[in-house]
Amino acid sequence: MNEKCLIISLLFMITFFQTSFAQTNRHSVFVDGVCGMCQQRIEQAVNQLEGVDSASWNVETRFLTVVVNNADFDESRIHKAVTDVGHDTDKMKADNAVYDQLHACCKYRDEEIIATFRPAAKRPEKVYGRILVEENGKKIALPGVNLYWQDMSAATVTDDDGRFELERVEGTDQLIASYVGYYADTIALADKTNVELVLSTGATLDEVEVTYKRKSIEVSYLEPILTQNISSKELLKAACCTLAESFETNPAVDVAFTDAVTGARQIEMLGLAGPYVQISKENQPDIRGLSAIYGLTNIPGPWIESIQLTKGPGSVVNGFESMTGQINVELKKPEEGERFYLNLYANGGGRMEANANTRILVNDKWSTGFLLHGNWQPGRNDRNDDGFFDMPTGTEWTMLNRWKYYGDDGWMGQIGVKVSNFDKTSGQLAFEDNPNTAWGAQIKTRRLEGWMKVGKVFTSRPEASIGFQLNASSHDQDAFFGSTIYDANQRSLYANLIYREQLGSPTHSLSSGLSLQHDQFDEILSDITFDRKETVPGAFAEYTYQPNEQFTALLGLRGDWHNQFGFFLTPRLHLRYGPSEQTVLRFAAGQGRRTASIVAEQIGMLATSRRILFEETNSDTPYGLNQEVAWNVGLSLRQIFEVQNRELILTLDAYHTRFDQQIVVDYENAREVRFYNLDGESFSNTFQAQLDYAIIEDLDVRLAYRFNDVKTDFQQGRLERPFVARHRAFANIGYTTTNKWAFDVTFNWQGSKRIPSTAANPVVFQRADRSPDFVLTNMQVSKTWWETFDIYLGVENLFDFQQEEPIIAADNPFGENFDSSLVWGPIFGRMIYTGIRYTIE
Numbered sequence: 001m002n003e004k005c006l007i008i009s010l011l012f013m014i015t016f017f018q019t020s021f022a023q024t025n026r027h028s029v030f031v032d033g034v035c036g037m038c039q040q041r042i043e044q045a046v047n048q049l050e051g052v053d054s055a056s057w058n059v060e061t062r063f064l065t066v067v068v069n070n071a072d073f074d075e076s077r078i079h080k081a082v083t084d085v086g087h088d089t090d091k092m093k094a095d096n097a098v099y100d101q102l103h104a105c106c107k108y109r110d111e112e113i114i115a116t117f118r119p120a121a122k123r124p125e126k127v128y129g130r131i132l133v134e135e136n137g138k139k140i141a142l143p144g145v146n147l148y149w150q151d152m153s154a155a156t157v158t159d160d161d162g163r164f165e166l167e168r169v170e171g172t173d174q175l176i177a178s179y180v181g182y183y184a185d186t187i188a189l190a191d192k193t194n195v196e197l198v199l200s201t202g203a204t205l206d207e208v209e210v211t212y213k214r215k216s217i218e219v220s221y222l223e224p225i226l227t228q229n230i231s232s233k234e235l236l237k238a239a240c241c242t243l244a245e246s247f248e249t250n251p252a253v254d255v256a257f258t259d260a261v262t263g264a265r266q267i268e269m270l271g272l273a274g275p276y277v278q279i280s281k282e283n284q285p286d287i288r289g290l291s292a293i294y295g296l297t298n299i300p301g302p303w304i305e306s307i308q309l310t311k312g313p314g315s316v317v318n319g320f321e322s323m324t325g326q327i328n329v330e331l332k333k334p335e336e337g338e339r340f341y342l343n344l345y346a347n348g349g350g351r352m353e354a355n356a357n358t359r360i361l362v363n364d365k366w367s368t369g370f371l372l373h374g375n376w377q378p379g380r381n382d383r384n385d386d387g388f389f390d391m392p393t394g395t396e397w398t399m400l401n402r403w404k405y406y407g408d409d410g411w412m413g414q415i416g417v418k419v420s421n422f423d424k425t426s427g428q429l430a431f432e433d434n435p436n437t438a439w440g441a442q443i444k445t446r447r448l449e450g451w452m453k454v455g456k457v458f459t460s461r462p463e464a465s466i467g468f469q470l471n472a473s474s475h476d477q478d479a480f481f482g483s484t485i486y487d488a489n490q491r492s493l494y495a496n497l498i499y500r501e502q503l504g505s506p507t508h509s510l511s512s513g514l515s516l517q518h519d520q521f522d523e524i525l526s527d528i529t530f531d532r533k534e535t536v537p538g539a540f541a542e543y544t545y546q547p548n549e550q551f552t553a554l555l556g557l558r559g560d561w562h563n564q565f566g567f568f569l570t571p572r573l574h575l576r577y578g579p580s581e582q583t584v585l586r587f588a589a590g591q592g593r594r595t596a597s598i599v600a601e602q603i604g605m606l607a608t609s610r611r612i613l614f615e616e617t618n619s620d621t622p623y624g625l626n627q628e629v630a631w632n633v634g635l636s637l638r639q640i641f642e643v644q645n646r647e648l649i650l651t652l653d654a655y656h657t658r659f660d661q662q663i664v665v666d667y668e669n670a671r672e673v674r675f676y677n678l679d680g681e682s683f684s685n686t687f688q689a690q691l692d693y694a695i696i697e698d699l700d701v702r703l704a705y706r707f708n709d710v711k712t713d714f715q716q717g718r719l720e721r722p723f724v725a726r727h728r729a730f731a732n733i734g735y736t737t738t739n740k741w742a743f744d745v746t747f748n749w750q751g752s753k754r755i756p757s758t759a760a761n762p763v764v765f766q767r768a769d770r771s772p773d774f775v776l777t778n779m780q781v782s783k784t785w786w787e788t789f790d791i792y793l794g795v796e797n798l799f800d801f802q803q804e805e806p807i808i809a810a811d812n813p814f815g816e817n818f819d820s821s822l823v824w825g826p827i828f829g830r831m832i833y834t835g836i837r838y839t840i841e
Contacts, residue, residue: 027066027075028128028165030090030194031057031082034108035117038087041106045085049077063128063194072409072458090194129195131162131177144222146549146581147177157222157549159463159506217250217692219638219651224544224552224576225314226586226636226653228252230307237734237744238780239794239833240301241345241353241375243287243329248778249746251690251704251730252309256723259604260806260820260827261426261441261481263392264293270311270324270655271684271710271724275594275601276630278314278322281329284451284471285319289519290490290600291475294445298398298420299329300373302343302355302837306330312634312655313572313590316540316556317498317511320570323592323630324657324684334359334369334404340840347833349391350379365407371400380429383829384802386810388820390828392426392441410457410465420447427482428813439813441607443479463502463509470495481606482813486599488523512541515560521622525599525612532622534595535563542572552576556590564620565627568593582640593629595622596663598675605673609809609818615676626677629660649692657684667756667821668716670765680713684721698737704730720754723824725773727751740784748776753824758808765808765817771824774801790837800830 031042039057042064046055051070057063066078076091083094086102088109099109107113131145141162148156149169156166166175177197216234220227230250238248244265247253254268267274279287279295287295307329314326332341341357352375359369375396383390402416422445425432431440455467475490498513515538523530538560545553556572572590579585605612616624636653659682666674690704706728710721720726729749736742753771780794803825809817 027068027073027078029064029066029075029078029082030062030128031064032062032088032108033057033059033106034114035059035105037103038106038108041085042082042087045081046078049081061126074409074459126165126167127175127195128165129163129197131158131164132196132198144220145177146221147175148549148581149175221578221581221584222549222552222576224554224574224586225310225588226312226634226638228307228309230309232305235301235304235307236742236782237732238746238778239345239347239792239796239835240304242297242301243299243304244296246301246304246307249702249732249744250309251688251702251706251728252311254728257604257823257827258293258602258821259607260803260823261388261607262443262604263424263426264603265296266293267296268724270632270657270686271708271721272324272657273601275596276323276592278319278326278592279329280318280326282331283318283328284469284496285321285492285494285517286329288321289475289492289521289597290477290488291447292597292601293603294422294443297375297396297422298447299331300353300355300371300398302341303331303357303371303373303400304329305332305337311636311653312588313574313592313632315554316542316558316570316572317496317513319515319517320538320558320560320568321592321594323594323628323632324655331371331400332357332359332369334367334402335361335406338839338841340838342838343835345833345835347831349377349381349828349831351375351377351391366403366405368401368403371398373398377424380432381828382429384804384806384827386805386807387428387430388807388810389426389429392424394424396420396422396424410459411454412456413452413454415452416450418447418449420445420449422447439482439818441479441481443477445475445477447473447475449473461502463506464500466497466499468495468497479606484526484606486523486525486603486606488521488600490522491520493518507545507547509544509546510541511544512539514539521597523599530599530623533563534622536560550578562627564622565595584638586634586636586638588634588636589632591629591631593627593661595627596625598623598625598663598665602665602673604821604823605667607820608673609814609816610667610671610673610821613672613674615674617677623663623675625663625675626661628662630657630662631660632657643693646694647692649690651690651692652688654687655684659683662712664712664714666714667722668714668719670756670758670760670819671816674715676715678713680718682712683710685709699735700733702730702732706730722756723753725751725753727773742780742782742784744780746778748778750774750776750825755822755824758822761808761817765819767808767822771803774825775799776801776826787841788839790839791835792837793834794832796831796833797826797829802826802829 033042036059039059042057043055046052046066051068051073053067053069055064055066079089079092082089083092086094086098088094105113105117131142133140133142143158143162145158147164147166156164158164216231218229234249235246240246244255244267247255247267252269255265256268258264258266267277269277275292307327310326312325314322318326339359343355345353354374356372359367361367377391377393380393381390382388398420400416400418402414404414406412422443425440425442427440428438430438451471453467453469455465457465471494473492477488479486495516496513498511500511502509517536519534521532538558540558542554542556554574558570561567570591575587577585614623618624632655634653634655639650641648659678662678662682664676664678686706686708688704688706692702694700708724708726710724711718712721728751731747734744751773755767755769755771758766777798778796779798780792782790782792784790803823806820806823806827808819809815812818
């Protein structure tokens with residue numbers, strides 16, 4: 001116990017030590033002048049300011065270096081002090097009356113005076129600058145821009161404020177600026193010492209013409225964690241009505257139905273089910289616990305601004321639950337983007353949706369946004385004539401409102417609330433008219449979420465910040481499946497305090513903080529009650545070492561105490577090596593753990609006649625079973641080739657996930673579903689190769705192949721994980737014309753999948769041990785007018801492939817052989833959809 005307390009104490013000490021670290025700060029300001037008398041005047045004016053330790057002005061470079069002892073020192077005070085004595089800066093101009101009082105040799109605006117009194121110019125030793133990007137009419141600092149001399153002799157990267165500083169080298173004045181998602185360009189500096197670049201489409205600047213085309217999926221060159229940033233542009237390639245449907249054009253994620261009745265979808269990553277992926281909304285826990293499956297529908301696609309997708313172990317800052325990856329969803333912001341957005345959708349199955357987003361700038365500090373979503377499925381479809389709905393009927397609506405605040409001196413904050421209501425009915429077609437005799441299922445969910453964020457970026461040293469997050473949610477569900485009742489509720493509270501700081505220089509930085517996760521679950525499954533309370537306080541620290549642009553190491557450690565499972569450590573390691581701008585190699589390793597909500601996560605089993613058995617080993621833990629614990633190790637290579645002056649990007653990655661503890665879900669007996677602790681090995685090996693290339697301008701091709709080797713030691717022996725294809729191939733082709741037509745087609749080949757044994761069934765109800773392989777093809781065409789109005793038309797499952805007889809014993813759902821859980825392919829067949837989008841920028 002003393003050892004555990006010591007580790008937690010160390011993490012706490014790291015957190016609070018940072019708040020007093022690095023109180024000495026340096027400011028660099030351009031100040032105009034010509035001679036030694038100017039130098040004396042400028043330095044004297046600044047040295048008189050409270051909080052200034054020293055001030056030194058270089059006559060040749062005209063840069064003033066100021067060392068201050070106050071972390072909150074306002075740099076604008078420097079600009080005012082020197083302009084008050086008659087000298088211009090790069091941000092403020094001195095009053096003409098004050099300038100006129102300067103000594104004759106100090107008249108720096110007079111070319112003759114400059115030629116006479118300014119020292120002969122030497123080639124400056126350093127170049128300083130700032131990189132900005134113009135978005136929605138505003139200039140925003142662009143951090144992470146790579147800058148290097150043409151001969152690759154020295155390099156740097158812009159900081160959080162878009163600023164950079166780089167040593168001059170002999171033999172070249174050609175400085176190259178590049179950023180992921182933008183084309184690289186060269187800046188001819190000559191003897192300039194201070195530059196500012198604003199990246200904008202086709203803009204001609206004083207020193208460089210910059211042209212760029214932002215990619216719909218970007219991967220940072222500098223980040224040590226391999227993360228895809230999926231923009232809203234990528235989501236427009238398909239209908240993307242919900243988060244679950246937002247990965248149809250991404251080969252890293254699989255989406256499948258949990259069963260043939262409820263219409264629930266779940267995602268898979270690295271060959272393992274969605275609950276092993278940590279899903280957050282703007283870096284706060286979101287889809288977990290009771291919402292692990294249906295929560296994917298509570299984030300409408302038109303609300304999404306971007307998605308950050310990480311394979312393997314993620315950051316310890318976000319918690320300990322990530323095992324196979326992290327998905328973070330960024331919603332549309334109230335302070336930027338379109339002022340109004342409307343999306344209307346309808347498909348051939350009778351499903352209709354409406355989404356409306358609007359934002360209001362209340363004043364220069366406050367903004368608010370409203371996101372609205374409605375879903376209505378009135379039609380009853382039975383294309384395979386088995387007597388069951390192919391898709392559930394009913395309604396769903398979600399509303400979100402949040403307020404954002406940007407104050408002075410780096411303060412910012414937001415508060416928000418989200419309300420969701422889900423009411424769906426499925427089962428036999430006769431159920432609505434004869435609910436007492438026909439088999440039916442109904443799920444009603446009411447969910448309320450509220451959150452608050454507050455943070456401060458220290459204006460005098462933007463690399464330091466502190467933030468606090470607070471999130472609370474209430475999830476109530478009433479459901480029945482035939483004669484099986486499943487009612488459940490969940491109350492959750494999450495708090496996270498984060499402090500980030502550079503440790504003396506950009507080479508070393510540290511993020512640390514404290515967190516608290518509290519959950520209360522109450523579940524009723526027919527005549528069985530499952531109640532549990534989980535409280536997990538924790539502390540974390542994450543250290544980043546980046547000695548140069550080529551190498552980054554990220555080391556993270558969490559210490560958490562669980563009220564039922566005790567104390568545990570969660571280590572994570574990420575390494576990045578980039579020998580050139582075209583090559584990046586990454587390594588990741590770490591541990592993750594979670595408490596499974598096994599009934600909610602296997603809700604498809606309720607649409608069967610199987611007996612549900614829990615093989616308990618500990619009455620003091622949830623369901624009497626263990627916490628799940630897994631290690632993940634991964635290696636990835638990203639290589640860029642230049643082919644006909646266009647980038648061909650090759651991405652290779654391989655990941656191994658191995659469970660120390662796992663709850664095995666066993667469907668191998670056709671009459672039962674068993675849950676028991678792993679006794680043996682359970683692992684996943686995956687390899688993926690992906691090519692991205694623009695064959696011609698605006699014709700983009702994405703090709704991928706993935707191999708999955710996923711096995712578990714069941715009670716019957718070691719078997720492949722069911723419903724996971726060992727081989728999968730993927731192709732996406734997108735073309736955009738100059739007159740705003742867009743065409744997109746996706747091919748998805750899935751190899752054979754193992755099906756759980758049905759040998760215990762009568763012969764008529766037995767199924768093959770493996771599924772056939774199949775191809776799914778999706779297409780969409782869209783047209784944009786006046787940059788405000790879009791119409792789109794698409795088709796899913798173009799060639800109408802369907803799994804035959806997805807429901808076993810559909811004609812006798814109350815009999816012992818009824819089973820809708822053995823789903824390995826599409827149920828509905830071809831689906832045509834259309835919609836319109838209207839935008840006011």
